[in-house]
Amino acid sequence: MANCISEKNAEKKYVSKKELVNFLAGLSGQNLVYSLIGGSFFTYFMTDIALFPAITVSVLLIVMKVWDGINDPVVGSFIDRHTFKSGEKLRPFLKYTPLPVGVFTVLLFLVFSTNENLLWLRVSYFIIMYICWDLAYTVQDVSVWGITAAVSPNSSERDRFVQWSRTIGSMVYSAFSTVIPMALEMIANAKGMSMSLVTLVFAIIFGLGGSMLSYRCSYARERIAVNKDEQQETLRESFLLLFKNKMLLLVTLSNLFGSFGFGISLVTYFFKYEIPSDFLGNGIIGALGLTTIYFIITGLPGFIGMLFADWMKKRLGGYVNVLILIQVFNIVARAIAFFVGFEGKRLWISMIIIGIGSIPSGASSIAQTSIFCDSIDYMEWKTGKRTEGITFSMQTSFTKISSGITSGLATLALHLLGYKAIDNATNYLGTQTAAFDSWIWPLVVLTPAVASVLFIIPLLFVNYTKEKRALVESDLNARRNGLAESGESPYAENRQKD
Template sequence: MSYKVSRSEKVSYAMAGLGQNILYALFSTQLFFFYTEIAHINPVTVGAIMAIAKVWDAFNDFIMGYIVDNTRTKWGKMRPYLLFTPLPIAVLTILLFTAPDFDYGLKIAYIITTYILWDMAYTACDIPYWGLSAALTDDIQEKNDIISFTRVMTMVGSAIGIIGVPMLIDALGADKQAFFIGAVVVSIVGCGLFSLSFFKTKERVTPPKEKIDFLKNFKLLLNKPFLLIMIASFVGFAHNMAEIVGAHFATYNLGDYGYFSILGGLLMGAVIIAIAITPLLHRRFSKRTIFVGANLFGVVMYIVMYFVGYRQLWLTCIFLFLSSLSLGFFTVLQTSIIADSVDYVEYKTGQRAEGVSFAGQTFITKFSSALSTFVAGLVLDAAGFVEGEKVQTAQALHGIWLLVTIVPAIAFFLSTIPMLFYDITKEKQQEFVNEIKIRKEGMINEEDLV
C-alpha cells in the first residue's frame, strides 16, 4: 500500500524549500559581487577561497550523509536536523554579508572562516531536507509530483532572492549597510519558513533497522543512475554562470545594478515554468529524453544570444529567458533522478541511502557554484577586470559576456553526454518499487509469525 501525503504537508515541505532558497539565492548570486565590490577583494582570490573550501566539502558533505543515514530518533532520521539548523544558518548568513574594517589579511581570514562555517551549516540542513523527499511517500508519481512542486517553490524562493532582495539592497543604496540589512531580512524570513520542514512533515518510508558502516555507506553511491547524474552535473558545473556574474553584467555591461532584478526575474520565470511542466512532459517522455532535449535547446539559445549581443536589451531579455528554460529542467531532473537512485540502491542492496545520496546533490550544487566563481574570477582577471572601478574596459566587458553566454553553452553540451547512457525508464522504476514493497511486506509477516 502506497503512503499518501496531505496537501498541507506538501505545501509546508515546499514552503520550507522556498525559504531555504531565498537564503541560497542571496549566497550564490550576491556573495561574489559583495566580496569584490564591497569588501574589495581580488576576484581570483575570492574564487580560490570558494574552490579550496570545496576540498573540505568533499569530506563534509558525505560525512553528513553518513550521519543522516545512521540517525534513528523518534522524529525519524532526517527531521531532527531540520529542527536545529535554521538558527545557525541565519546567524552565519548575516556574518557573511558583514564587511569588518580589517586589514586585507584579516579580511581574508574572516571570509574563509565564515564561508566554511556557513557551508557546513547549510550541508547539515540541505542533505536531510532533500533526503526527506524520498521518505515522504513510496508512490512514484506522487514523489515526482512532490519534487516538482517543491522545485517550483524553491525557484520562487530563488526568484525572491534574485529579484526582490537586490531591489531592497538597491533601494537602500547598494552599499555595505544595505547588504547587511538585506542579509538580516533574508535570514529571518528564510529560516522561519525552513522550520516548516520539521514541524509540518512526517517520514513514512522507514529505513532498515541496522546501521551502515561508513565505507559500505559510501559504496552505495557506486550505482549507475547516481553516477551518471553526478558526472553530468560535474562536467556541466558552469550551467549557472549567468547567476554568478549577473550582478557584474548588470552593473558594468548594462550600466545599472538595478537591471539585475529584471534579468533575474526573467531567468527565474523561465526556470519556474520549466520545472512546472516537467511532470507533464514526464507522462509522455523519459527523463533522459527531457534532459538531453532541454540541454541541447539551451546550447543553441546561449550561442545565438552571444552573437545577438546585449546592445538591445529586449533581445537580451528574450534569449536569457529562452536559454534559462534548460536550467529549470536540469534542476528538477537532477533531484528526481537522485531520488530514484535511492530506490534503485534499495532494490539492489536492501539499504536505503537518502543521506549519502543527497549529500552528492548538496556537494555538486555547492561545488558548481564555487568552481563557477573560480572560473569567473580567472576570466575576469584575464580580461582585465578591476574590482571597484566604475568603468571597465571593452575587453573586460567582453569577458563578462562570454561568462553569461558561451561558458553555459559549453556546460550544457558537456552535461548531455553522460545522460545518453541513462536507461532507467518509468516502467523499470516501478518494478524496483514493487519489489521493495513485496520484500518489506514479507519481513512484516515474518515478524508477526515470530
C-alpha cells in the same frame, strides 16, 4: 501478490495537504537564506562590497568548495548511520538546524573592515564563518531533500511531492536571488547608505528570518522505516554504496560539467562596465538592477517548464530525456543571442531569445530530484540499504562544488582579463581593459552553451526505464510487506542463498 501490494500502494495517499503546505513554507524559508549565497550576488559581495581582490576571491571559492567536497559526504554518511530514538533519521535535524543556519548567515555578511592591511584577518574571519554556516546548512539541506524520498512509499505521490517542492523552492529562490540585489542597491543609492550596512540588514531579515521559517519543514513525516540491521555502519561502506550508484554518479557528473558555464556569474560585471548607466533613463537602477532584469527575462519563462515537468516526462519517456531537451534549447538560444549582440536595443532581443530557450529549464531540478529518489529506491532494491543521507549530500556537495567552480572560473577570468573593481565613478564605460571589453559578452553568453553540450554526454549512459522503475517499486513493496519478490534483485538472491 507483489503486484497487488504495489497497486494498493499506488492508490493510497499518505501526505496530507497540511503536511505539504507546512513543508513548502519551510522550504521557502530555507530558500530565502540560500538566495543570499547561492546566486551571483555572493561573488559580487566578495569583490565589490567586502572588497576582496579578484584573485583572492577565486582562491577563497576553491578552498570553500574543497571543504564542501569533504564535509557534505561525511555529513550524509553520518545521517545515514544515525537513527534517533523515534526511529527517524532525518526529521529531528529539521528541528535543530534553523537557528545556527540563521546566526551564521548574518555573521557571514558582516563586513567589519575593508582595510587592505587587514586582508589576512578579514579572509580568516570569512573562512571560519563560511565553514560554520556550511556545516549547519548542509545538515539541514541533506535532511530537507532526503525526507522527500521517505514521505511516501508511493513513487507517483513522491514525484508530485518533489514537483511541488522543487517548483515552490525554485520560485522563491529565483525571485529573491534576483530581486534582493536590485532592492539592496536601490535602497543604498536612494538613502545614501553604505552597501555593506544594507547587506547586513538584508542578511538579518532574509537570512535569520528565512531560517526561522524553515523550521516548518519538520512537519513532514518519514514513512519508510529504517531497517537498522541493514544500514551501513562505517563511512567507508557509505562511500562504497555511493560509487555503486551509477545513476547518481552520471547525473552528478553532468552537473559538474554544467559548472563550466561560468558566464552566468559575469552578468553583473557586463552591465556595470559595458552598458551605459543611463540605459534605463535614471541613476537609481544600476548594474545590480539591470542584472535583476536580465535574470527575470531569461529565467522567468522557466516556470512554464516546472508546470509541465510531468507532461514532458511522459511525452519524452522519462526525466533523463527531459534534461537533454533542456540543454538543447539552451545551446540553440544562446548561439542565436550571441550573433544578435548587445548594442542598443539588440540587448533586449538577445535577452528575450535566451528567455525563450529557458522555457523547459524549470523542469531541471524536478527531474534531477526525481532521479535521485529513484536511485535511492534502486540501491535499496539492489543492496537492502537506503542512502538518503549520502545521496542528497552528494547532490548538495556537487551543487556547491559546481557553483564554486563557476564562481571560481568567473573570478579567474576577471583576473586574466585585468579586471580591477572601480567604485563611485560617474561613468564606468571604458574603465576596464581592452581584453575585458572584447571577451565579456562571449563569456556571458556562450560559456553556458558549451556547458550544456558537456552536460548531455553523461546522460546518454543512464539506463533506467519505466519498466525497471515499476519492477523496483513492486519488489520493495513486497519486501516491506514480507511477501515474495520477483527474484531479480541481487539482494533477494543473496537472502535466498542464506
